Amino acid sequence: MAQRDFLLWLLMIPGLSIKGRYRIWIYLKENKLSKLSWQQILTISKMRQSQRNEATYWFKEMNWQVEWHKLQDQTYIAICDAAYPITLSECIDAPICLFYKGDLSLLVQPLVAIVGSRQATAYGISVLKSWIPGLTAAGLTTVSGLAAGIDELTHRETLKANGQTIAIIGTGFDYAYPKHCEDLQNTISQLGLLLSEYLPWQGPKRHHFPERNRIISGLCQVCLVIEAKKRSGSLITAMLALEQNRTVMALPGRIDGQYSVGTNELILAGATPVLSVDQIVLEFANFY
Amino acid sequence: MTKTETIIEIKRLLFQQPSSEDIARWQADERIGVQKLLRQYEKKQEKILFQQRAFNKRLNFERKAWQQGKVVAGIDEVGRGPLAGPVVAAAVVIDDSFDMTIVHDSKQLSEKTRQSIDTEIREKVVDFAFGVVDAKDIDRLNIYEASRVAMRQSVEALSVPIDGLLIDAMTVDLEIPQEKLIKGDDRSISIGAASILAKNYRDNLMKDFAQQFPGYGFEHNAGYGTAEHLAGLNTLGITPIHRKSFAPVKKFLN
Numbered sequence A: 001m002a003q004r005d006f007l008l009w010l011l012m013i014p015g016l017s018i019k020g021r022y023r024i025w026i027y028l029k030e031n032k033l034s035k036l037s038w039q040q041i042l043t044i045s046k047m048r049q050s051q052r053n054e055a056t057y058w059f060k061e062m063n064w065q066v067e068w069h070k071l072q073d074q075t076y077i078a079i080c081d082a083a084y085p086i087t088l089s090e091c092i093d094a095p096i097c098l099f100y101k102g103d104l105s106l107l108v109q110p111l112v113a114i115v116g117s118r119q120a121t122a123y124g125i126s127v128l129k130s131w132i133p134g135l136t137a138a139g140l141t142t143v144s145g146l147a148a149g150i151d152e153l154t155h156r157e158t159l160k161a162n163g164q165t166i167a168i169i170g171t172g173f174d175y176a177y178p179k180h181c182e183d184l185q186n187t188i189s190q191l192g193l194l195l196s197e198y199l200p201w202q203g204p205k206r207h208h209f210p211e212r213n214r215i216i217s218g219l220c221q222v223c224l225v226i227e228a229k230k231r232s233g234s235l236i237t238a239m240l241a242l243e244q245n246r247t248v249m250a251l252p253g254r255i256d257g258q259y260s261v262g263t264n265e266l267i268l269a270g271a272t273p274v275l276s277v278d279q280i281v282l283e284f285a286n287f288y
Numbered sequence B: 001m002t003k004t005e006t007i008i009e010i011k012r013l014l015f016q017q018p019s020s021e022d023i024a025r026w027q028a029d030e031r032i033g034v035q036k037l038l039r040q041y042e043k044k045q046e047k048i049l050f051q052q053r054a055f056n057k058r059l060n061f062e063r064k065a066w067q068q069g070k071v072v073a074g075i076d077e078v079g080r081g082p083l084a085g086p087v088v089a090a091a092v093v094i095d096d097s098f099d100m101t102i103v104h105d106s107k108q109l110s111e112k113t114r115q116s117i118d119t120e121i122r123e124k125v126v127d128f129a130f131g132v133v134d135a136k137d138i139d140r141l142n143i144y145e146a147s148r149v150a151m152r153q154s155v156e157a158l159s160v161p162i163d164g165l166l167i168d169a170m171t172v173d174l175e176i177p178q179e180k181l182i183k184g185d186d187r188s189i190s191i192g193a194a195s196i197l198a199k200n201y202r203d204n205l206m207k208d209f210a211q212q213f214p215g216y217g218f219e220h221n222a223g224y225g226t227a228e229h230l231a232g233l234n235t236l237g238i239t240p241i242h243r244k245s246f247a248p249v250k251k252f253l254n
Helices: A003-010 A018-031 A038-044 A049-061 A065-071 A104-108 A122-137 A150-160 A179-189 A208-219 A233-243 A260-268 A277-286 B008-016 B020-027 B032-058 B058-068 B101-108 B112-115 B119-123 B135-141 B143-156 B190-210 B227-236
Strands: A076-078 A099-100 A111-115 A139-143 A165-169 A192-197 A220-224 A248-249 B074-079 B086-094 B125-134 B166-167 B178-181
Touching: A003 A018, A003 A065, A003 A076, A003 A099, A018 A038, A038 A049, A049 A192, A099 A104, A099 A179, A104 A192, A104 B135, A111 A150, A111 A208, A111 A233, A122 A139, A122 A150, A122 B227, A150 A165, A150 A179, A150 B020, A165 A179, A165 A208, A165 B135, A179 A192, A208 A233, A220 A233, A220 A260, A233 A248, A233 A260, A248 A260, A248 A277, A277 B227, B008 B032, B020 B032, B032 B101, B032 B190, B058 B074, B058 B166, B058 B190, B074 B143, B074 B190, B086 B143, B086 B190, B101 B190, B112 B119, B112 B190, B119 B190, B125 B135, B125 B143, B125 B190, B135 B143
Parallel strands: A111 A139, A111 A220, A139 A165, A165 A192, A220 A248, B074 B166, B166 B178
Antiparallel strands: A076 A099, A099 A192, B074 B086, B086 B125
């Protein structure tokens, strides 16, 4: 079994977390190994004792070969591949495998992540609609999470402007979440790039969304937050981006608006307030 | 009994090297204004210390080489993303006498600061050199290869012999040991210095091009696709320094 197949197979193990998988990858790399024994998988991943019994039952007793066969037909990049971009490896607990559909070369383009509230207001919508053509015309590729609201608008406006967009989803490819974005997901898989860290048959789970946010912030050079309520997920993405030394830019809003509270507080915490699309374009001079 | 110092006097004295007795005396001073000045002073000292620590941390790769009696050059390139102009790389060699702590965070520098320290960097490093690859070659090769060529040229143009390279996230087509650093300009002072020199060099080139090709705003945008640049492309079309292979430029070709 080649190393990249072994890494893919790890995704099937129940109870093996993203962190655990990453620990295994580091161990493989440092010891120049291409795979591990079952016992090594359990110890090196530091899987919790309570999970180990279930995992071992799955490994020894369940008929996982059927799903494994299906999995091997999927297109994916692995962290050991030469094509795995350096920006991805800068993610916290970098994804060891990513399923993809579409144009993988978009991963090395200048990328601006655009994240925000799932309930966009007229203000956020109008700013985004007016800025995205400028970002596209300057040669930037947008990245977002295909969630309702700002994410969805980002992808749609980019495609409308004939630009490039990358969507990182919180489910496997067999799902479309939210349902009304199914057409968008299909379009992006053909005209842009669709990425998922989840097995094709895995559905939307709460913890998937912060997990995929780390990929969004890891990939981009600039992270733009359009609208965010207090304690919103977009703020988590923005903080991750700051930790990874990306530039975080936030759209200032009315101080009495509940959808600007998060963005305004981000600015207080050190994010760059952004007033024009040119500011974003010129920010890339620092990275590109 | 000595006259109590005025707060203005204390402020001035804090600015020149105060002794530890002075500090102790002022800490005991109950005036709010004095306490405030002391807090400001402490914050400033913390910042200097932080900068020094950050600077020292970013000499690890260089020190490793120096301990083995080796000379390394830090390399960085700038100008991959613009729609016009060349891609420029710089190679820099430093030694342990290099003390410009401001270089530790090259990304945070304003353009004004960046330009103002350019001469000082050039004077204080052991050696530096540039590599420049223009738009025609970028179209011929592709921007990634063109960047590597520019980096190779910058290394070959150095006067001192070097044993190894520190590069930000790429490898260069040269038979020499290379250390590919992720987030290089954040982790190595040599790369940080190279990044500053390269940016200044390219910005100045683009300012000259702005004289030759007015109407695109090259003196402000260094060839990046701002609204002014795109408007210029719309009314004036392309120039010889535009990268015809770039998607945003293609639609203006006729």
